[in-house]
Amino acid sequence: MSESGVGETEIPGTAKWWIDRQARQTRRRPRADGLTIERIIEAAMAIVDAEGLEVLTVRRLADDLDTGSASLYRHFASRDELLLLMVDHVLGGIQYPPEDLSGRKKVEWLSGELRRVLLDHASLLPALTASPLLGPNAMRGTENGLADLLEAGFEPEAAVPAYLALVDYVLGTVYFDTNSAFRDIDGSRFTSGLFAALPAEGFPTLRAHEAEFALPSVDEVFAFGLATFMDGLEYRFPSPD
Numbered sequence: 001m002s003e004s005g006v007g008e009t010e011i012p013g014t015a016k017w018w019i020d021r022q023a024r025q026t027r028r029r030p031r032a033d034g035l036t037i038e039r040i041i042e043a044a045m046a047i048v049d050a051e052g053l054e055v056l057t058v059r060r061l062a063d064d065l066d067t068g069s070a071s072l073y074r075h076f077a078s079r080d081e082l083l084l085l086m087v088d089h090v091l092g093g094i095q096y097p098p099e100d101l102s103g104r105k106k107v108e109w110l111s112g113e114l115r116r117v118l119l120d121h122a123s124l125l126p127a128l129t130a131s132p133l134l135g136p137n138a139m140r141g142t143e144n145g146l147a148d149l150l151e152a153g154f155e156p157e158a159a160v161p162a163y164l165a166l167v168d169y170v171l172g173t174v175y176f177d178t179n180s181a182f183r184d185i186d187g188s189r190f191t192s193g194l195f196a197a198l199p200a201e202g203f204p205t206l207r208a209h210e211a212e213f214a215l216p217s218v219d220e221v222f223a224f225g226l227a228t229f230m231d232g233l234e235y236r237f238p239s240p241d
Contacts, residue, residue: 040065044056102151158233173221
């Protein structure tokens with residue numbers, strides 16, 4: 001079986017793939033060699049966190065686990081499948097908010113937690129684009145995120161698109177905040193001195209406010225955007241209470 005070989009009727013990452021996989025895992029008996037999917041994922045995460053996603057191959061992973069590629073393929077059919085399992089594993093690190101928080105505070109907590117776990121494993125971010133987030137840990141996050149918005153007083157017609165928009169916002173900020181191509185060596189999005197070098201007649205506003213652009217940290221910008229999103233949501237969809 002090759003690293004890219006999968007059945008035509010079972011596309012990795014689809015709802016059917018996750019359902020079928022969970023059913024197979026339920027029937028699977030422990031192997032004598034002690035090799036489990038949890039152990040495999042942890043070893044794969046160690047490689048990616050330390051050396052980057054491009055270094056991860058099934059052969060490299062097998063070497064690190066002192067086994068053969070064939071043994072790993074008993075647990076997943078391809079590298080793409082492994083990446084899907086790794087992404088969902090990372091989402092399993094989300095810590096859910098205390099029950100005594102308000103609905104809005106829970107939404108903000110969960111958004112911050114999604115951002116935190118993704119930032120902690122930034123090298124895995126390219127794998128998020130492979131398919132929708134439909135694994136068991138991702139679905140637990142969706143369940144809690146939607147429930148928190150409903151608890152905050154929003155009707156389902158507003159809560160569902162609000163949840164999806166929040167996920168997009170978090171993923172977008174993580175992408176920009178971890179991509180070195182968008183940042184100077186000091187961590188800002190704009191090279192120091194760039195605004196001052198712009199022609200005064202064409203860019204008077206940017207030249208006058210270069211200092212303000214350098215002030216907020218990426219965490220402060222994220223918090224500002226999240227609070228503004230929630231304020232706007234509450235303004236547009238006030239609670240009937």
